[in-house]
Amino acid sequence: MSESLEELVLGDVSFHFAKLSNAICQIPLLRSLSITIPKDYSGIVITQFIDALLSLKCFTCLDLGISGESDETLDAIANASLPLRRLFVNSFCSKFSNVGILNLLTKSNLLQHLDLQLVLLLFEPLVNLISINLSRNFLVSELSFLAIVRHCPLITVIKMVSTSLGSKNIEEESLVDMPVNFHVKVLCLACNQDLKDETVKMIVSVCPSLENLDLSNCDKISEGAVVEVFKRCYRISDLSLVNYRLSQFQFEFEVPTLFVLNLSRLMISDEAPYAITKSACKVKHLNLDFCNEITEKGVRQAVINCKQLKVISLKSCEKVTADVVDWMVHERPVFRKIVVSS
Known part of the structure; x- marks a missing residue:
């Protein structure tokens, strides 16, 4: 194993688990490990694996998957008090019990980033x-x-x-x-x-x-x-309001801090981007991809309103012709990126 290795991603590949534990001890700078622990491994093997992680001074990130019944392994990791900053418990871990997750979270006092996708929330x-x-x-x-x-x-x-x-309806007591x-x-x-x-x-x-x-x-x-x-x-x-059912906006106030606006896949006409950009005139990045009702008129209005616009994307805007690109380049020479595609 390399002594300079910092991140190791193994996923659910097959390997000799005891040999892996020995190899981990020889990677002193390892800080991140992604691994799926196979089922039917003995407590002794799991203990050796955790001891290997404890020997690493830089280790802070664990992407964990466990096949089969997993609380025993989870408890062992929790009780070892690994100095984890980032923990990702992936979809393989479908058999964690409430007690197992709670024990791990309680003993992970340094945890900064937590990902519990498809896992019981506690x-x-x-x-x-x-x-x-x-x-x-x-x-x-x-x-x-x-x-x-x-x-x-x-x-x-x-x-x-x-x-x-x-x-579910929000109960008044909770508010x-x-x-x-x-x-x-x-x-x-x-x-x-x-x-x-x-x-x-x-x-x-x-x-x-x-x-x-x-x-x-x-x-x-x-x-x-x-x-x-x-x-x-x-x-x-x-x-980002992608695929949102928007009719038209009637803003009677300014939104001076809005810099990135994603309106892709909206069934909107030219009036919507005009109304929005008139109120949010400091938009720098505008995405109108797949807005099939937008025409060159709507694009021009948005560009004129947003004087700081640097990036605009018009993928598959069927009613917008390539001619508008020439106009945009001359109207706003500071453009950094223009995307137009059929």
């Missing part, structure tokens, strides 16, 4: 946590979100793609004394098909410092909820 306060990914976890609800915001004071990035957000977290900057809520207006409004009220919000493929929220985002999150700089 939330334990983690005061050092910076980012969490609970995507494709259908146990995630509004209460889960509020618990994270309340018990993770340093949380900056929250990803909840394809969850159960919005599938009493709602937390406010000014550290949350990035919130990805894409593909939450049940996400409703009241949930969106609740979320932006407890995260007023949002800068990056992804509401792609959330077709049950209304235009009013999006406007509420702009009203409450005065620092919003990156908004």
